[in-house]
Amino acid sequence: MTIQQLIEQSNNNWDNVLALAHIGIELEARSRFPEARKVLERAISLSPVNFPNLYVSLAFSHFRDIHSTDEKGELSIVQGLEQTDSDFLKAWYTAFIEDQQGKEYLIEYLNSLNDPIIMITLGHALLWQGDYEKGWELSKHGYAALGPNIIDNIPDELDLYCSTLIWLHGSIPEVQADIQSIPLLHLLQSKYPERYSYYASEITALQVAQRWNDIIEACKKTLYIFPDEETTMLAIALAFEKLGKYQSALLWLNRAIGVKYTFSRARLVAARILKKIGEHELAQQVILEIPIANPRYSIGKVHVAIFLYENDNISLALDYFRSGYSDLKPHEKAQIDQNPIVKKLVEEQKKSIMLNILQ
Numbered sequence: 001m002t003i004q005q006l007i008e009q010s011n012n013n014w015d016n017v018l019a020l021a022h023i024g025i026e027l028e029a030r031s032r033f034p035e036a037r038k039v040l041e042r043a044i045s046l047s048p049v050n051f052p053n054l055y056v057s058l059a060f061s062h063f064r065d066i067h068s069t070d071e072k073g074e075l076s077i078v079q080g081l082e083q084t085d086s087d088f089l090k091a092w093y094t095a096f097i098e099d100q101q102g103k104e105y106l107i108e109y110l111n112s113l114n115d116p117i118i119m120i121t122l123g124h125a126l127l128w129q130g131d132y133e134k135g136w137e138l139s140k141h142g143y144a145a146l147g148p149n150i151i152d153n154i155p156d157e158l159d160l161y162c163s164t165l166i167w168l169h170g171s172i173p174e175v176q177a178d179i180q181s182i183p184l185l186h187l188l189q190s191k192y193p194e195r196y197s198y199y200a201s202e203i204t205a206l207q208v209a210q211r212w213n214d215i216i217e218a219c220k221k222t223l224y225i226f227p228d229e230e231t232t233m234l235a236i237a238l239a240f241e242k243l244g245k246y247q248s249a250l251l252w253l254n255r256a257i258g259v260k261y262t263f264s265r266a267r268l269v270a271a272r273i274l275k276k277i278g279e280h281e282l283a284q285q286v287i288l289e290i291p292i293a294n295p296r297y298s299i300g301k302v303h304v305a306i307f308l309y310e311n312d313n314i315s316l317a318l319d320y321f322r323s324g325y326s327d328l329k330p331h332e333k334a335q336i337d338q339n340p341i342v343k344k345l346v347e348e349q350k351k352s353i354m355l356n357i358l359q
Helices: 003-012 017-029 033-046 052-063 070-084 087-093 100-112 116-127 132-145 158-168 177-191 196-208 212-225 230-242 246-259 264-276 280-287 298-310 314-325 330-336 340-358
Strands: none
Touching: 003 017, 003 033, 017 033, 017 052, 017 196, 033 052, 052 070, 052 087, 070 087, 087 100, 087 116, 100 116, 116 132, 116 158, 132 158, 158 177, 158 196, 177 196, 196 212, 196 230, 212 230, 230 246, 230 264, 246 264, 264 280, 264 298, 280 298, 298 314, 298 330, 298 340, 314 340
């Protein structure tokens, strides 16, 4: 099903909370954040108590949206708690709570429920606070508590356990995300063949395991069902790049940009590949499209600056760096500051400011 079909379905089912709940979750999973918020907020207004998972999807529509804020996402969880008093939302809330004593009390309470899904949710939420060992122990125990007949009656929420496996791949020795999660994801795909997140998780599990040929096959399967899914097109392009098949990668990147013209990461990867094959002028042309196609994407401007600096276009690099760096979110700044080129751009900016003062 395409994005347009989902939106049309939401318009035709504006008073149907079950239909809107499914559509809103799908739109968030497929990175259509304003559209997802519109649908999710309508579904919540129709039934504010009975669907606590909608508050989580609404929260992620803020967390994952460069045009929104993390604070709005946390507020969605808090509002959901106020409306529902849901233990599922309490488990998610541990990802944000800063008071250590309050967090420990909440963890103890949630553990006492002996609910496998709550344990899995709590374990995943703790990963957000960097507590990998505790998060894994809770997730593992929650999964074991589901019992031996899980294949016959797989719970919908088990994708969160798969997400935990993917997150911890390479950090916890016993975790092998692809081997452990993909059989579960295949079961979920069979049960819900039109839920995109189960297919996306399979691709991510294969990515962390660096199984490039298998990624291509998983992407083809996914695109057969979701033909306008640009992040899947990016994933197949990245796999082709790893295999050295650059023209195939560029073909899929062009398709991804055609589906979503603001798709900055696809342009970044395309520019990187063009540079690899010696098309330097074309690579710069592609990279300079980013601030035009997505002018509010501040980190995109910084990536443009990095690319230009590496190609000795320092003056233009500084122009983009100034316009993008100051508008970065705290977590974006923490991430980008690790780049050695960014450190050089900061120094160049300081020199430029001093020269202007001394003139």
